[in-house]
Amino acid sequence: MNEYAVLSIHGVIILFGLLLLTPFGSSIATIFHSRYESTKTKRGQLIAGMVFVCFGGFTVSAHTLWMHNKLSEGQSVCSGDTILNCDGLIGNLSYNTDPLFSQPWGLIGMVAFTALMWLVLTIGKDPMSPQTPLFIKVGLGATIAGLPIIGLLVSYEIKEGLICPFCTTAHIANVIALVGFFLLFQLNESEDWAPGTKKYFSRK
Amino acid sequence: MSLHQTIGLIDVNGFGKIGENMNSMLHNEEASARSEAGIVAMSMFFAGLLVVAFTSSPIASGTQAGERAPIFSGEAYDGTSWKSFEFDDLLDVSWTWNSTNDAPWIAVEFLDTDCGYCKNSAEEVGVWAQTYSADQWIGPDVIFIAIAVEFVADSSRAEIVEFRTQYSNDFRFVDDLDISIAKEWDVTATPSYFLVQPDGIVAWNSAVDKLGWDAKEDDTFAITSEDRRVELNEAIEVITLRNGGGQ
Numbered sequence: 001m002n003e004y005a006v007l008s009i010h011g012v013i014i015l016f017g018l019l020l021l022t023p024f025g026s027s028i029a030t031i032f033h034s035r036y037e038s039t040k041t042k043r044g045q046l047i048a049g050m051v052f053v054c055f056g057g058f059t060v061s062a063h064t065l066w067m068h069n070k071l072s073e074g075q076s077v078c079s080g081d082t083i084l085n086c087d088g089l090i091g092n093l094s095y096n097t098d099p100l101f102s103q104p105w106g107l108i109g110m111v112a113f114t115a116l117m118w119l120v121l122t123i124g125k126d127p128m129s130p131q132t133p134l135f136i137k138v139g140l141g142a143t144i145a146g147l148p149i150i151g152l153l154v155s156y157e158i159k160e161g162l163i164c165p166f167c168t169t170a171h172i173a174n175v176i177a178l179v180g181f182f183l184l185f186q187l188n189e190s191e192d193w194a195p196g197t198k199k200y201f202s203r204k
Numbered sequence: 205m206s207l208h209q210t211i212g213l214i215d216v217n218g219f220g221k222i223g224e225n226m227n228s229m230l231h232n233e234e235a236s237a238r239s240e241a242g243i244v245a246m247s248m249f250f251a252g253l254l255v256v257a258f259t260s261s262p263i264a265s266g267t268q269a270g271e272r273a274p275i276f277s278g279e280a281y282d283g284t285s286w287k288s289f290e291f292d293d294l295l296d297v298s299w300t301w302n303s304t305n306d307a308p309w310i311a312v313e314f315l316d317t318d319c320g321y322c323k324n325s326a327e328e329v330g331v332w333a334q335t336y337s338a339d340q341w342i343g344p345d346v347i348f349i350a351i352a353v354e355f356v357a358d359s360s361r362a363e364i365v366e367f368r369t370q371y372s373n374d375f376r377f378v379d380d381l382d383i384s385i386a387k388e389w390d391v392t393a394t395p396s397y398f399l400v401q402p403d404g405i406v407a408w409n410s411a412v413d414k415l416g417w418d419a420k421e422d423d424t425f426a427i428t429s430e431d432r433r434v435e436l437n438e439a440i441e442v443i444t445l446r447n448g449g450g451q
Contacts, residue, residue: 055248062252069260072272074297074404093265093274093388114249121241129234 003078003086007165010060014173017052020045021180038124042192043184047124050180054117057173061109064090064166068104078166086164095156105153109170116142116177123184128194136184143178150174267389267409269417269424273312273400274388280349280376281365289378292404294347299402301419301447306338307402308345309444311436314386314396317367318356322395326371329395332437333375343444346399348375353386355394397436399443408439416443 019028025045038044064086067077071091078086090096090106098108119139123132150171157163187193263272273291280289296307313329315322329348338345350373352364359381368377380386389398399408399416407417408427413434415424427434427442 058248058252062256066256066260069256069262072262072265073260074263074272074295076297091275110249110252114245117248118241118245121244122238125241126234126237129237131234 004165006063007060007169010056010063010166010169012056013059014053014056014169014176017049017054017056017180018176020049020052021176021183025049041195043127043187043194044124046180046184046187047120047127050120050177050184051117051124053173053176053180054113054120057170057177058110058113058117060166060169060173061106061113063106064164064170065104065106065110067166068096068106078164083161083163084165085162086166088160088162089156089164089167092156092160095153095160105167108149112142112146113173113177133185133188136181136188139181140178140185143174143181146174146178263405267391267398267406268412269406269409269415270422271406273398273404273406274385275404276378276385276388278378278380278385280378281361281368282376283368283374286361286379289376291349294349295404296402297404303402306345308338308347309402309407309440310400311336311346311348311440312351312389312398312400313348313436314351314353314380314389314391314394315367316353316355316394317359317363319394323367323371325395326367326373329436330371330373332440333373335437336440343441344402346440346444348373350375350377351380351385351389351391352377353383353391353394354381355383355386397439399436399439407443408434408436410434410436410439413439416446418443418446420447 016028019025026042029039029045029048032039032048036044036048039048067086067090070077071087076087078084078090079088097104116139119135119142123135123139126132153167153171157167263270265272265274267273275290275292277288277290279286281287294308294310299307311332315326329350333346333348335341336343336346336348350368352359352367361379361381364377364379367373378385386392389396395410397408397410398406401407401417401419405417405419407419408415414427416427416439417423418425425446427439
């Protein structure tokens, strides 16, 4: 299968998550209403959107790890004469691992999106928990912390004069996750988090 | 009234032990949410890792026998002019130990035009480059590439061209005066030699001279059991003829 056809699958998952985060989310979320009651609420839609974004970010990161391995075997996985070329970046020994732990960037992405997924699922499973605002802030902080890392990777692309579409998709997923956590933060601050109920049980 | 509010009322109104127990249940509920989310997230992570692990078999990059030689590019002098050079253009990733194609092996030499040992061995290397071409011996074709570094004293492209001509080294000399390739190949002394399989796997490194890579067995083997140095020509003969691609 063409690598861009596979990339579009990751892209569709992320795009679907993005749409759930937008005002159109309420009409799109109707397809989940019968199975997931929570998606009838704004909070539920945002969380569902975030689940898709994190899952798409995870799958595209896993795909870049696979590419990293395939390139080490000597195979070409995404090369071309155009500026869009993953092989030149994922296969470049100077740039294809993180400078601290020397781990492939794809693996770093998988770990990051797994952690974000855990935060989103925890918030989704117990939205009334007193820990929820903390989890939202941690998610927001983690995705903001991802921005300088994305900046570093984009600087590699500029240096090499190449763009890795798979890496860029993962970067976009991180930025969308940041927006998602920000929307969750705003909603959590408002009365719309749990309309008609007291938000948290306050302990002594 | 939600469970949280109910427990909250019990706790706030001081029903002592019952409140504490209920509070503990609330903690358990939160812990349960975190655990469930953790199980789902970790399942996703390990499922992803398993798919990657079962569909690829990564080879470490490096310059030890069995590792994938670092790819490099630069400008090389071929006897007429300096032209752009891509190491991976020489590779044939479909090569295997029993391939019947005529993909060439690659002998890589790191040298410094001011290094005495390099000068001493240059003539011999020039002869080997001619000896191990496909039409001169029974083994596979071996392409020689020299990487000219600057470790000892100031060097220049003019010196590289002069060195190549003086010692009749009729193969390409890559300009690595900024020693960027030498760093990637972990070369700190000259001359250093490597023999690379047609698929880009390092078969021999002169720094670990007695060990060669056996592509069929996917393991290293001793080129000699004697207490002496193994030279590049011996490594070429022993390793390429051991599983030289159906030659």
